[in-house]
Amino acid sequence: MTSPLSLVGEASEATGLRPSFAARLRPVLIRLAAAIFVLWGAVTVTFIALSVLPGDRATIILNITSGQAIARTPAELTPINRAYGFDQPMVEQYARYIGGLLHGDFGTSYELQRPVAKIIGEQIGPTFTLAISALVLAWIFAVPWTLLTAGQGRRLGSFGSAAETITAGLPHYWVGILLLIVFAITLGWFPVIGGTSFMNTVLPTITLALPLAGFLGQSIRGEFDRTMREPFVLSARTRGMSAAGVRARHVLRHALIPAITLSGWAIGSLLSGAVLVETVFARPGLGSVLVSAVSDKDFPLVSGIVILNAFLYVVINLVVDLIYRLVDPRLRGTA
Amino acid sequence: MTASTTEFGRPQADQKTVPRSRIGVPRLPVSIWLSGLVVLFFAIAAIDPSLLSTHSAFETDLLNTLSPPSVGHLLGTDDIGRDLYSRIVWGTRQSLLIGLGAMAVALFGALVLGFTAALGPKWIAGPLHRLLEILLPFPILLLALLFVALLGPSATSLLISVGIGTTAGYARLIRAQALKVRKSGYVEAALALGHSERTIFRQHIAPNAFRPLVALVTLGIGQSVVWASGLSFLGLGVAPPSPEWGALLEAGKASITVAWWLEIFPGIAIVLVALSFTQIGRYVQDRSEGNLQ
Numbered sequence: 249m250t251s252p253l254s255l256v257g258e259a260s261e262a263t264g265l266r267p268s269f270a271a272r273l274r275p276v277l278i279r280l281a282a283a284i285f286v287l288w289g290a291v292t293v294t295f296i297a298l299s300v301l302p303g304d305r306a307t308i309i310l311n312i313t314s315g316q317a318i319a320r321t322p323a324e325l326t327p328i329n330r331a332y333g334f335d336q337p338m339v340e341q342y343a344r345y346i347g348g349l350l351h352g353d354f355g356t357s358y359e360l361q362r363p364v365a366k367i368i369g370e371q372i373g374p375t376f377t378l379a380i381s382a383l384v385l386a387w388i389f390a391v392p393w394t395l396l397t398a399g400q401g402r403r404l405g406s407f408g409s410a411a412e413t414i415t416a417g418l419p420h421y422w423v424g425i426l427l428l429i430v431f432a433i434t435l436g437w438f439p440v441i442g443g444t445s446f447m448n449t450v451l452p453t454i455t456l457a458l459p460l461a462g463f464l465g466q467s468i469r470g471e472f473d474r475t476m477r478e479p480f481v482l483s484a485r486t487r488g489m490s491a492a493g494v495r496a497r498h499v500l501r502h503a504l505i506p507a508i509t510l511s512g513w514a515i516g517s518l519l520s521g522a523v524l525v526e527t528v529f530a531r532p533g534l535g536s537v538l539v540s541a542v543s544d545k546d547f548p549l550v551s552g553i554v555i556l557n558a559f560l561y562v563v564i565n566l567v568v569d570l571i572y573r574l575v576d577p578r579l580r581g582t583a
Numbered sequence: 584m585t586a587s588t589t590e591f592g593r594p595q596a597d598q599k600t601v602p603r604s605r606i607g608v609p610r611l612p613v614s615i616w617l618s619g620l621v622v623l624f625f626a627i628a629a630i631d632p633s634l635l636s637t638h639s640a641f642e643t644d645l646l647n648t649l650s651p652p653s654v655g656h657l658l659g660t661d662d663i664g665r666d667l668y669s670r671i672v673w674g675t676r677q678s679l680l681i682g683l684g685a686m687a688v689a690l691f692g693a694l695v696l697g698f699t700a701a702l703g704p705k706w707i708a709g710p711l712h713r714l715l716e717i718l719l720p721f722p723i724l725l726l727a728l729l730f731v732a733l734l735g736p737s738a739t740s741l742l743i744s745v746g747i748g749t750t751a752g753y754a755r756l757i758r759a760q761a762l763k764v765r766k767s768g769y770v771e772a773a774l775a776l777g778h779s780e781r782t783i784f785r786q787h788i789a790p791n792a793f794r795p796l797v798a799l800v801t802l803g804i805g806q807s808v809v810w811a812s813g814l815s816f817l818g819l820g821v822a823p824p825s826p827e828w829g830a831l832l833e834a835g836k837a838s839i840t841v842a843w844w845l846e847i848f849p850g851i852a853i854v855l856v857a858l859s860f861t862q863i864g865r866y867v868q869d870r871s872e873g874n875l876q
Binding site for chain 2: 285286289290293294297298410413414417418419420421422425426428429433434440516517519520521523524527538539541542543545546547550551553554557558561562565
């Protein structure tokens with residue numbers, strides 16, 4: 249707090265001037281440093297979790313590649329240990345792991361014997377499409393819903409909030425099953441067999457979007473009700489603005505702010521929620537890769553997907569945070 | 584028009600007080616009564632399934648395989664003629680125990696981590712707080728999957744994995760709550776009166792930090808059941824011959840095109856449990872917040 253930069257920021261705030269460029273850059277740099285720290289931590293936690301695991305990694309590799317589950321002799325294990333570097337000190341393995349990640353090398357899959365980065369690269373497309381379109385659809389569901397039901401009296405409000413509580417609590421997999429049975433099997437509007445075409449993406453997207461729409465709706469509604477009691481709402485009304493106009497133009501904008509933060513957070517859970525949804529719809533993507541990697545103890549592949557998820561989460565939240573600073577002048581110059 | 588006009592800028596309606604009937608029993612909302620009934624039903628099913636089930640969980644009726652819901656088989660039968668309703672009832676114990684166990688694991692970890700990160704000496708509280716932040720970008724499902732990969736799929740590893748997966752979130756909440764209480768006026772007053780740190784923790788911080796936990800735990804049990812069943816549904820938890828709800832869903836996947844009931848009803852059980860616990864938890868939360876104000 250005593251650094252000259254922060255003094256500049258405080259002084260300019262006090263005099264009502266625009267903070268200097270350096271003062272505005274500083275919080276951005278702090279965020280960036282924090283993001284890098286969190287990523288490093290995530291990688292380290294994953295590395296530690298995988299290194300202290302019960303069971304010998306060399307045995308797991310031999311058993312995966314041969315499709316057996318038997319105990320191995322030291323003579324069999326030594327070459328594997330050497331090839332994967334398991335015989336080296338922990339610190340050295342850790343350094344090699346970090347170094348590899350910096351070069352985009354996530355290691356080699358035990359089972360598929362191919363680079364993890366390549367496998368993820370091939371499979372991430374459909375998963376990413378699914379997650380992003382679900383986020384968009386959740387907003388399309390949540391905004392009109394809350395605009396219609398929030399702040400319009402108690403009865404409508406509790407109806408809207410009950411609907412949000414129920415959708416927010418629905419497990420992805422069950423929503424998916426329900427939609428699949430009703431719209432694909434019974435009505436036949438959508439294909440039952442999984443794929444990545446548009447028609448194959450509709451139901452999974454709705455599945456992933458519904459619970460998120462419930463969460464977003466809850467957050468928007470809470471903020472909406474709070475904003476309705478702000479003085480500027482009354483003053484806009486006394487200026488002769490219509491009730492609907494105030495709601496749509498003034499209240500809604502304020503009410504959306506927490507929901508934007510929530511969306512940044514939701515990206516992480518959308519990607520992992522996509523795993524369940526992809527399984528329900530037998531849709532190709534990271535989900536099926538992750539599930540088989542987990543059941544086969546294919547650690548490099550599992551940790552690669554986990555780290556990628558953490559990376560996307562951190563980057564997206566950093567971007568959301570910076571966008572805030574652009575949009576909301578009150579935040580400029582604060583750390 | 585007048586109705587909507589008065590809404591704008593009107594101060595919030597006076598604080599809700601808990602309505603009581605004449606004999607002093609709190610008048611609970613209908614949703615809480617219904618949730619209570621659901622929880623009661625599944626509690627009985629978990630304690631003694633034979634009270635509620637019509638068949639045994641593994642008894643097969645080969646003349647009626649994949650038969651839709653009927654009087655003989657309330658919720659239909661599966662591919663080898665086992666009664667679905669009875670299987671759901673018999674699976675309750677395991678499903679709820681995994682949920683409760685996961686919540687217990689999470690709560691224990693979260694209490695230790697949360698209180699230490701809030702009140703411990705600086706050299707440990709600081710790094711611990713950082714660790715909790717580092718765990719933020721790991722979605723619960725991924726963290727749980729990581730541990731399932733390490734421990735291998737089984738009921739125990741499911742319980743531990745879901746527990747560890749949800750720990751960090753609860754720990755952050757407990758830390759925030761403990762810090763809030765730590766900075767409150769009454770703790771300051773107790774310090775000024777010369778009470779020892781132990782006494783203050785026992786008499787002031789712990790009880791006040793615990794109150795919101797009741798709601799948190801209630802909400803958490805429902806969520807843990809959902810996560811655990813989700814992992815079983817992925818084939819990474821309890822394996823199919825068991826009537827655990829996620830395992831029922833996984834087993835029914837193969838016959839989804841011909842027997843919708845096998846996928847719908849176990850799901851309804853999961854959703855009912857999750858929603859009921861959520862409703863009760865929310866209610867407790869609102870009540871305790873209202874009382875605190």
